[in-house]
Amino acid sequence: MPLTRAQKADIIEQIGAKLDESPIIYLTNFSGLTVDQTNELRGRFREAGVDYMVTKNTLAQIALDKIEGMDALSEHFAGPTAVAFSDDPSKPARVLKDFLEDEDLERPELKVAFIEGELYEGHEALEELSKLKSREELIGDVVGLLLGPAQTIAGSLQGPASTLAGAIKAIADGEGEEE
Template identity: 75%
Template sequence: MPLTRSEKADVIDSIGERLDDHSIIYLTNFQGLSVAQTNELRGRFRAAGVEYQVCKNTLARIALDRIDGLDALDEYFAGPTAIAFSDDPAKPARVLKDFLEDEDIERPELKAAYIEGEIYEGHEALDQLSKLKSREELVGDIVGLLLSPAQTVVGSLTGPGSTLAGAIQSMADSDEEA
């Protein structure tokens, strides 16, 4: 049953809001997936915190036209298209890559990934994007780097020679050995 004009307007507004809210957008071709595979993929995206929506190309293009800077994606809305919206550039890529490996299939294929104003396309891009560290992993690495000098200083202060008497004793011991 075709959508009414008001239903189409609601879909356009919904897609537009998601496009505007997320700086990371993946477009996939899902043609050839069974219903069970499609449901499995949706579940994996949901578990990863990624919104995944199949949409009509015409309605998506209208939503794209309303947002500055996204018109470069217009050419990718041909054929069956689903959109994955995320705040983490690696999560959708990891879900897609894992799904392709687990199911041992060719689809869904990455049409394009729009990340912070840049467009990535093809299977090679999917491989590279899936290897990116998540925001949480990067923050953890930075915190670890910031804490490591502090841990070294604390270790030095709590080890032998941390008091004046201990330092004098260490120097005396080294003089006796020499």
């Protein structure tokens, strides 16, 4: 059953809102996947906190036309297209890479990843993006770097402080014996 104009307008609005809100957008070619494989992939994306949806290219392009700065994505909405929306550049790449390895498949393939205004295309880009650290991992690294010097300083201060206290005590004990 064909979509009504109102339904199409709603879909365009939904797609447009997601495209506008998401800093990370992955376009994939999902052709050749079975229903079970598609459901498995959707479940993995959901577990990772990534929104994943199949789109009608014409409706997605209409939505893109309304958003400034996303013209470069327009040409990639051709053929079977599914879109992954995320706040983390590595999560969709990791899900796709793990799925491809676990299922021993060549699809879904990355058409393009749109990350903070830059385009990354092809299998090589998927490999590199999957190696990026997540936001949580980067925060952990920064906290570790910030705590490291403080712990080193605290340890350094404890050593001389105890030595200094011992020296002062020895001097005080020595002075008391002379009198």
